[in-house]
Amino acid sequence: MGQAANSDRQPPSRRVADELRAAITSGDLPAGRKLPSERELAAQYGIARNTAREAIAILQREGLAISQHGRGAFVRSRPPLMRLGANRYSRRLREETGVSPFRIEVTKQGRTPRTECRSVTRELPPADVAQRLGVDPQASTVVRRENWYFADDEPVQVGVTYIPEAVAGTSPLASEQVLGRGSIYARFEDLGYVISRIREEISARMPSRDETEGLQIPPGVPVIEVLHTSLDDKQRPFEVTRFVMRADLNGLDYEMPVED
Amino acid sequence: MGQAANSDRQPPSRRVADELRAAITSGDLPAGRKLPSERELAAQYGIARNTAREAIAILQREGLAISQHGRGAFVRSRPPLMRLGANRYSRRLREETGVSPFRIEVTKQGRTPRTECRSVTRELPPADVAQRLGVDPQASTVVRRENWYFADDEPVQVGVTYIPEAVAGTSPLASEQVLGRGSIYARFEDLGYVISRIREEISARMPSRDETEGLQIPPGVPVIEVLHTSLDDKQRPFEVTRFVMRADLNGLDYEMPVED
DNA sequence: AGTGAAAACTGGCTTAAGCCAGTTGACCAG
């Protein structure tokens, strides 16, 4: 009977992946549904278990499925994205709510936010950070604050903030103590640094091994990296933060004027 | 003789991947260098070829290596990112140069830019686009323009622009004809739509199969998706564009004021 | 010297078999 379909010049693993993908995107296999087990697939399609395994791995790499040891493979559900915008830095929002936009966003989704300052140290800054702060990466240490953000105790992003010594001094910013109402940007204001412009450099990539472990990132999920620079009213950078966030749980939403 | 190293609770494929990764990040294996072949690795470490293969696959998924049929696997070089910013929409930049920011950026990197309008059609808009345009996704068609962006004939991003009929009318925007100096935003201005604010919603994910093919995306590379909305001086949306770009070649760079 | 075919590589993908380690549910003893 010759070749039936046209998508036939492909290796079996991909052919099977295609069929499963079609079932997923068409809705035949809704989010959360269990896929056939590797051994079932193998029998069903007359292929080796390894080949069935590879088919599922393909879907996993595409972020369409997730497999769990001892349980099976499941259609991954796409939870609503967390939308973080420039209003993260709005003073009005900060003062009205007394609560960070992260907490608002998480709460809005019916989950419980938690943030954790994991460490405060003094270190030589990475080259890209030093450049943006306008300091010498070899000579001057900066204050490094590492913050973790959770939703329902699931880690969703990390932010590492670098503050020049000249800015942090002996203020609360340079110590482990709790930052209090309005959090970090309120403390900057206490010191006379009013955030007036921000620069955000955004990239995406696959997570490193450390990030995969720390953020518990499932396979097939990239991270978004945001290198954030805060500028005061004299256009001087006073703080740089590198955010790394799970791309399946986070998105960015900016609204801004177009400058001439 | 007992266990030597501590990182030993891991399967061989991962152990080997770890060693190779260390060599790459330390610089022992610089970008572009050929990795040992699968058969060499197998012999070297006393593992099966499949296991060596899996080790390389791990690096590939992390975006650290790329393998080429018949040639070998190589340490992936990280080309400088294309930095696309809000100045994409700057009128001054548009008028001074007469050239799109994309072309400037690509030329700056010593590569040759090319853009291609692949199709202009009238269709019902996707739900998310319709919502942002404030039109009924069931009732009204919009003009859909599909644009491809190349650097040295390598595709780096796609932009699909949706324009309400009420805006496009019978202007050049609704036809295949060349858009001319200043390109699309100049034509919007001709019609009285001056871009004054933009909204950019950013997410990242693994590419779909179509995107992998169309953009020729190597394995282990995510895409950045930007849903862009242009607002005129009366805060009315007149155009939405969905950009999909290879995350290994593109980055975003925004500088903006912090609004109260 | 040039050229063209073959040999010796490379990765791509599959099969078949096996052991290990989580998970689940049935069933049995208390």
Add this chain to the structure above:
DNA sequence: CTGGTCAACTGGCTTAAGCCAGTTTTCACT
């Protein structure tokens, strides 16, 4: 009813062998 055990599932990972399809090198013949 509770708690524990165990068998039957699940995926995780490896080995060993083989065929195929690209690429590069070699070498003999022109």
